[in-house]
Amino acid sequence: MTTKKPSMYPYIPNSVPATKEAMLKAVNAKSVEEFYADIPDAIRLKRRMNLPEPLLSEAALVRHLEGLLSRNKSTREVLSFLGAGCAGHYVPAVCDEVNSRSEFLTAYAGEPYEDHGRFQALFEYESMMAELLNMDVVNVPVYDGFQATGTALRMAGRITGRNVALVPATMMPDKLSKVRDYVKPDLQVELVPFDPSTGLMDLKALKKQINAQTAAVFIENPSYLGFLETQAEEIGRVAHENGAIFVVGVDPISLGVINPPAEYGGDIVCGDIQPLGIHMNYGGGHAGFIASRDEEKFVMEFPSRLFGVATTCVEGEYGFGDVAYERTSFAVREQGKEWVGTASALWGITAGVYLALMGPQGMLELGQGIMQRVRYAVKKLNQVPGVKTHFPNTPHFKEFVVNFDKTGMTVQQINQALHEKGIFGGKDLSAEFPSLGQSAVYCVTEVHTQADIDRLVNAIKEVVK
Amino acid sequence: MTHATPKKPGAPKPVAPKPALRRFHQASWDEPVIFELSSAGQRGVLPPEPEADLVEAAGDVFDNLPASLKRKTAPALPEMSQLHVLRHYMRMSQENLGVDLNIDIGQGTCTMKYSPKVNDQLARSHKLTELHPLQPLSTVQGILEVMYRLEEMLKEISGMDRVTLQPGAGSAAIYTNVAMIRAYHESRGEGKKRDEVITSSFSHPSNGAAAKVAGYKIITLPPDADGYPDFEALKAAVSERTAALLITNPEDTGIFNARILEFVDLVHAAGGLCSYDQANANGLLGITRARDAGFDVCHFNLHKTFSTPHGSGGPAAGACGVTKEMAPFLPTPTVEFDGTSYYFDTNRPQSIGKIRPWYGMAGNIFKAYAWIMSLGADGLREVSEIAVLNNNYLLNKVLEIRGASAPYAKGKRRIEQVRYSWEQLTSDTGVHSEEIGFRAADFGTHYWTSHHPFVVPEPMTLEPTESYSREDLDEYIAILKHIANEAYTNPEIIHTAPHNSTIHKIDQESFDDPEAWAVTWRAYKRKLKK
Numbered sequence: 001m002t003t004k005k006p007s008m009y010p011y012i013p014n015s016v017p018a019t020k021e022a023m024l025k026a027v028n029a030k031s032v033e034e035f036y037a038d039i040p041d042a043i044r045l046k047r048r049m050n051l052p053e054p055l056l057s058e059a060a061l062v063r064h065l066e067g068l069l070s071r072n073k074s075t076r077e078v079l080s081f082l083g084a085g086c087a088g089h090y091v092p093a094v095c096d097e098v099n100s101r102s103e104f105l106t107a108y109a110g111e112p113y114e115d116h117g118r119f120q121a122l123f124e125y126e127s128m129m130a131e132l133l134n135m136d137v138v139n140v141p142v143y144d145g146f147q148a149t150g151t152a153l154r155m156a157g158r159i160t161g162r163n164v165a166l167v168p169a170t171m172m173p174d175k176l177s178k179v180r181d182y183v184k185p186d187l188q189v190e191l192v193p194f195d196p197s198t199g200l201m202d203l204k205a206l207k208k209q210i211n212a213q214t215a216a217v218f219i220e221n222p223s224y225l226g227f228l229e230t231q232a233e234e235i236g237r238v239a240h241e242n243g244a245i246f247v248v249g250v251d252p253i254s255l256g257v258i259n260p261p262a263e264y265g266g267d268i269v270c271g272d273i274q275p276l277g278i279h280m281n282y283g284g285g286h287a288g289f290i291a292s293r294d295e296e297k298f299v300m301e302f303p304s305r306l307f308g309v310a311t312t313c314v315e316g317e318y319g320f321g322d323v324a325y326e327r328t329s330f331a332v333r334e335q336g337k338e339w340v341g342t343a344s345a346l347w348g349i350t351a352g353v354y355l356a357l358m359g360p361q362g363m364l365e366l367g368q369g370i371m372q373r374v375r376y377a378v379k380k381l382n383q384v385p386g387v388k389t390h391f392p393n394t395p396h397f398k399e400f401v402v403n404f405d406k407t408g409m410t411v412q413q414i415n416q417a418l419h420e421k422g423i424f425g426g427k428d429l430s431a432e433f434p435s436l437g438q439s440a441v442y443c444v445t446e447v448h449t450q451a452d453i454d455r456l457v458n459a460i461k462e463v464v465k
Numbered sequence: 466m467t468h469a470t471p472k473k474p475g476a477p478k479p480v481a482p483k484p485a486l487r488r489f490h491q492a493s494w495d496e497p498v499i500f501e502l503s504s505a506g507q508r509g510v511l512p513p514e515p516e517a518d519l520v521e522a523a524g525d526v527f528d529n530l531p532a533s534l535k536r537k538t539a540p541a542l543p544e545m546s547q548l549h550v551l552r553h554y555m556r557m558s559q560e561n562l563g564v565d566l567n568i569d570i571g572q573g574t575c576t577m578k579y580s581p582k583v584n585d586q587l588a589r590s591h592k593l594t595e596l597h598p599l600q601p602l603s604t605v606q607g608i609l610e611v612m613y614r615l616e617e618m619l620k621e622i623s624g625m626d627r628v629t630l631q632p633g634a635g636s637a638a639i640y641t642n643v644a645m646i647r648a649y650h651e652s653r654g655e656g657k658k659r660d661e662v663i664t665s666s667f668s669h670p671s672n673g674a675a676a677k678v679a680g681y682k683i684i685t686l687p688p689d690a691d692g693y694p695d696f697e698a699l700k701a702a703v704s705e706r707t708a709a710l711l712i713t714n715p716e717d718t719g720i721f722n723a724r725i726l727e728f729v730d731l732v733h734a735a736g737g738l739c740s741y742d743q744a745n746a747n748g749l750l751g752i753t754r755a756r757d758a759g760f761d762v763c764h765f766n767l768h769k770t771f772s773t774p775h776g777s778g779g780p781a782a783g784a785c786g787v788t789k790e791m792a793p794f795l796p797t798p799t800v801e802f803d804g805t806s807y808y809f810d811t812n813r814p815q816s817i818g819k820i821r822p823w824y825g826m827a828g829n830i831f832k833a834y835a836w837i838m839s840l841g842a843d844g845l846r847e848v849s850e851i852a853v854l855n856n857n858y859l860l861n862k863v864l865e866i867r868g869a870s871a872p873y874a875k876g877k878r879r880i881e882q883v884r885y886s887w888e889q890l891t892s893d894t895g896v897h898s899e900e901i902g903f904r905a906a907d908f909g910t911h912y913w914t915s916h917h918p919f920v921v922p923e924p925m926t927l928e929p930t931e932s933y934s935r936e937d938l939d940e941y942i943a944i945l946k947h948i949a950n951e952a953y954t955n956p957e958i959i960h961t962a963p964h965n966s967t968i969h970k971i972d973q974e975s976f977d978d979p980e981a982w983a984v985t986w987r988a989y990k991r992k993l994k995k
Contacts, residue, residue, distance in 0.1 A: 005843050011579050011772075012844075013934035014851050023935060027857045032850040035857055035878040036752060038721040043757040049750075050621050052614070054841025058583050061839050065587050065831075071607030074595035078604065082597040085822060092510045094547060096589070098554045099776075105585070106563030108575055108775035109913065114491065114906040116967040117561035118777045121554065124499045127986035131540045136988040140778070143633035144821050177797075177818035181644060185680030221534075233533040257527075257536055264533045272822075282608055283598035283823025284780065284830075294988050296979040306984045308976055309498070312969045318498060319971030323982045329674035331917055334683045339674035341636030342768065345778030349554075356499055356550045357509030360539035366512040368526065373515055375523035395529045419601055427599050450516040 003053045075280070079452055080424040083399045083443020084224070085145065085172060085272065086280050089253065090447050092357050095277035099350045108342075112321050119320035122345060123307045125352035129289055132255045132355065132363070133269055134262040136294035139304035141287035141348040145272025146175050148288030149218070149249055150182030151338060152270040155290075155301040156216035156245035157186040158337070164213045166244075168201055169193050172224040173432050187215060196435065199227045199391040199401075201235060210242045216268075220249040221261065225433075226399030226441060227391050228258065236265025252276055252289070252351075254397045256363025257371065268292050277354025278347050287344030287351070300327050303338035366446055370398045373444045373453065380457040386464050390436060398445055402426060405437040407464040415440070417463040423456060486947055487940070489909035490965040492559035499553055500986050503543035509550045541987075560967040561777070562911055568937045570859070571905065571912035573882045573926025574669070574717050576747045576769035581839065584832040585774065593831060598823040602808055608827055609807035612800045615784075615834040622845070623743070623763055624756025625786030630767075630825040631796045635744055636671035637820060638764035638783025639711070642740045643679045644817045645762060645787065645794040646709045649738065652794075652815060659708035659737070665694035666920050667716035667884075672742055681708060688920060692718045692873025699728060707737035713745055714758075717915065717926060718872075719856065719879035729759040738762065738791075746770045747930055748853040748881030751846035755786060762787045767826075771833035782829035796820045848931045852881045855929040855938060859883075862942040863927070866949045868893060872921050882928035884921050891923045896952040896959050898923040903970075904951070904962040908944045 008015045014023060024031065036044075055061040075088050082088075099105065104118065112119050126138040142148050153165045165183060167176070169191040180189050192209060193202045201219060210217065217239035221229045229235070232248070239246040247268045248261035253275035261269045269291045278285040292298035299306070308323035322328075329336035358366065374396050378389050386407035389400050404414055415425040426440035433439065444453065515523075527535060545553075563569070569577035588594075596605055616628040632638040643662070650659045662676040665686040673683045684702045689695040694712065703710075710732045715721045722728070729739045741755045741763035747770045755763035767773050768781035775781065787795060797816040798809035809824070840848065860883050863869050868890025871883050887898045898914045905912035915924035929938055951958055963969065975981035983989035 003841060003843075009840065009844055009847055011581060011839070012847055012851050012931045013937075014855060014931070015847050019935055020851070020854065023854055023858050027854075027861050029857070029878075032854055035748075035853045035880065036721075037878065038723045039753050040723055040726065042726065043753045045751060045754055045757065049842040049845065051618055051842040051845070052838065054844055055838055056841075058839075061835065062583060062587065064838065065584075065835055068607040068611055069587065069590050069592040071610070072592045072596055073600075073604040074591045074593075075597055075600075076591045076595050078600075080597055080600075082599045084599060086598055088595070088597065090513065094509070094551050094554075097551065098558070100585070100589070101555070101558040102565040103558040103561040103563045104777050105774045106565045106580055107561050107777045108563075108569075108572055108577060109778060110562060110572075110911050111902060111906070111913070112971055113903055113963045113966040113968065114562045114567075114909075114911050115560075115777075117557035117559065120496070120498070120560070121557050122777075123984075124986075126984055127498070127500065128542055130985035130987050131542050134540075136991070137984045143637055143779075146819065146822055147633075147637075174819045174822060178820065178822075181818050181820075182678075185678070228530070228534055230531045230534060233531075255536065255540065258530075259534050259536045263537075279594035280597050281594050282596040282605065282827035284826040284828045285594075286822055287780070294984070299979065299982075299984075308982050308984050309986070309989050310975045311972045313972070314969045317495070317968050319968050321971055321973065321976050323976050323984050325976070329670045333670040333685075333917070334673035334677040336670075336674060338678050339636050339640070339671045341669075341671050342634040342766075342775070342781040343779040344633070344776075346776035347780060349777065352499075353550065353554055356543050356545055356553075357547065358512070358542065359508050359544045360542050361544075362508060362510060362512055363542065364536075364539055365514070369512060369515045371526040372520050372523040375526045376515075376519045379522060393529065395526075395534070415601075424597065424600060446513050449513075450519040453519075 003056065006056050078422055078424055079455060081426050081442045081444065081456060082424050084427040084441055086283055087275050087443050087445055088280060088447055089275045089445050091277050091279055094357055095350050095353050098353045099346050104346060104349060112319060119307055121349045121352060123309055123320050125348045126307060128352055128355040132252055133291045134260045135269060135291040137299055138289055138291045139302055139306055141273065141289060141344040142304055143288060143343050144286035145288045146178040148270040148290050150179045151303060152247045152268045152290050153179065153183050153216050153218060154186050154338065155268060156247055158301050159245060159297055160215045162213050162215035164188050164190060165216045165218060166190050166192050166209055166214055167218045168220060168223065170199060170223045170225050171220065198394045199223065199225055200229060200231055200394060203231060203234065206235065206238060210238060210244065214242055214244040216245045216247045218247045222251055222254060222397040225401050226396045227394040228397060230394065233264040240265065251397060254367055257367035273347060273351040276351035278350055287347035299324060301337055303328065303340050305340060369446050373448055374398060374400060377444050377453045380453065384457060384461050384464065387460060390439060399441050399443045401429065401436060401439050401441050403437055403439045409464060411438050411440045414463055418459055421459045423459055486943060487908055491967050493967045494556040494560065496553065496556045498986055499543050502545055502549060502553060505544055507544045507546045509545055509547045567910050568933060568941050569911055570927050570929040570933055570941055571910055573913065573928040574744065576928060576930055578772055578930040579932040580772050580774040581836065584835040588828045588831050593828060606807055609800055611831050611834045613802055613807055615830055616800065618837050619765065619784050619786060622750060623786040624754035625763060626789040627792040627795060628784050628786045629795045630784050630830050631820045632783035632785060633821050633826060634779055634781035635766040635783050636675055638785050639671050639742060640675040640678065641785050641796060641820050642762040642764055643676045645791055646738050646740065647679055648794040648817050649791060650708055659706055661706045662709050662711060663702050663707060664711040665716065667718055668711065668713045668742060669744060670916055672711040676711060692720050693722050696724060699731060703731055703735045705735060707732060707735050709738045709740055711740045711742060713742040715745055715880040718884045719882045720874045720877065721880050725758050744769055745881060748849050750849040751842060752849055761791055767829050767833040772836040773829040773832040780826050780829060782826040851931040855933060856881050856883065859927060859929050859938050866946050867953065868949050882926060884915055885925045886921045887923040887925060890949060890952055894952040894956050896956050898925055900959050900962065901948050904948045904959045905944060906963040907965040910941060910944060
């Protein structure tokens, strides 16, 4: 049965038949068909599209959509230890309040006058990130951390005129896939192996691999596998001695306690701001940042918009606008640096709200609290027979790798059993890193209580017994 | 009429009729930069404290951290109570215009339309926001069904065989299409040989830019005398080196390129592929489809045609449609259905791999799905027909304004938008298009010139989507007419605009001076000290 057409569509004011008639008359047209006269008959669709029948009332639509949503079970209903680049941190209510404001939510590319608020909020986002990173230049967000990494490496390629990027073999394969594809025309990506006992980059291998073709040495701190790269300063030195740019990926939420890369030689710093007040959104909560020193040779290689502060013709008034706009594809199409377009501005505004709410003390307490919970979880898990964590002597931030080889069970079996107990175990690494055996990367954040961690440990104890 | 009635004893005093133009003034809070609001010791939220037992058991968590990795001084973030953070951002939000507040037809090419509140509200459910992308599939069947069903809908709307929802926005979708095209040619051993991509000067800048990022040489077709991409130039450009044609139809002029089949055939005959940038699809839903014109790949912007909010510049969402020949190259994973449940297919050996983390912008995918469900086939067609009616209505009215013109295709109808020119007005009065925008802000509306390069001199691009009423269009026209009139009678008021905005004319010179530009507050402070 075909749903009857309504008398008008609430989202389409001029669908009222009398209005339509009057407007057609005003433009001297008999029907809307006249507007389509240029479209050749051969490519006209001559039938009604075959789409599901609409739910014309809002009430019916809500019922349908809520029905779909009810088939999801969220991490509010299940105790989750999933991370791997997307983490369940606590999102303060004010973050959601601000990003739900329709003035921000429904705006787009307004100018610095009628959208002054958006410019200021994003300038402040850049500025607060800059304090976290101890760097003077931070961009308006790109799509996500993967994209930020790809662009940071291409920037290094352009700055050095070289064509190889050395990256850690511990990188997330999905991220590596994106980065490899993205940098392909400019850079060859080579993996630097890791020490199996510590997870850290194999320095000997790095020194062998680095040469006059190396544009960038990239590390992640913390790494995909959760550990902190304690040799970061040394790696940066090796990069610089060889004329390469030292690119460091960080988890910004760690920086209340962990030194920002600028303090140990990082030239370009990148990452994802999802942890900063943005819900996971089934993977839709990502936005990427790129930061550098305020040197022209770095700034001119950013593809993204950079909002700067300036005076106006009124004393005491701040104005904001695009810094070095001529480098962008908006200004000069393919002559610009990579491309710029719609990306993740609202998540940038949100991360700014988050940092303002947290303040210096909040970031410190949060970072320390996460590391304490992780240390506690690691200690407890290692007491479970057959269970051990990898890289025991390397410091970790919020994630760590748990190995189940001695339990005789696969991660898949364990995760299934945990799921039955209302727990999402860590991400299975057995296919991505076979050398780590039956291992999973677990994520613990400030949302976890001691009881949550104890519950996990007890559940694993029961499962592997 | 009550207005004309003199006040009678005991009756209310009549309110005079509204003036012809809105007496607008934007909120102007004179708000400091957030760091200036900091007050030592204040805090906005307290993180959950770990239990004492846990802290004791954990011990010194920094004991194995080398000095180089331990932060020594706290980040100099502002210190503010919760209300003060909130108030600061509320004030800034008031200093912003979105679709919900203004008649947002001045942001042509961007399809500014109403984003239904019901969809936003439902997308805030923890059943969506608090889903982790690695949860067991049995716990995410609802969102997977939405993804699957949206793909089915977009297949029907585009005529394509498969659709990916992974790209984060329109430019990312353009790039995804280019990456698939590159993989296609590589799979046939022609990757090196086909090193050129052809696009047109009225396409979005990202068509050229994203293709260059993928390693291609770019050839840009100029418009011909009628405003179409120049077919003769295409003939000259196409060769065995052609990897693809990236084209929009209609282009930002709103003129439908009736020879599109010849364009596509010419490129195909040379072994190249054709990619359709459907950012301008809003006038064509149910009218004509990418596949019917022979395209191999296409993309939609879900935040444009399919109503998801623009978020001050994202998060957005892109969707790429492909023929079955191109399907093996789609990003990983695809969403599949086995008759009982939904799952991901990650076993895709020819795939270009990941374009972004996970599977796409789930929130916007949900909202786009909801929007299509609220309209159906007839509703989508109504969207397009009204968008096109609105545009032609507006076109007639703009052409009545002194100094304005619509270059190319004289007397022809347009599809969903028009690139106008103020060339005449500029040469008569010295007032530029950009300044008209600054003055338009004084009346509570946003106005944008166009993408560069300004092939049309002194451009203005208006796209009156289906969301706007006839009264909205008349009001926008009245504003433009008023400003044009000012240009001829009192240009100074335009040169010094805006007057009723949050702020006044910005000094631009520092933005291009490396010694003076300041992208962050700390850079500004440092440079001031010097």
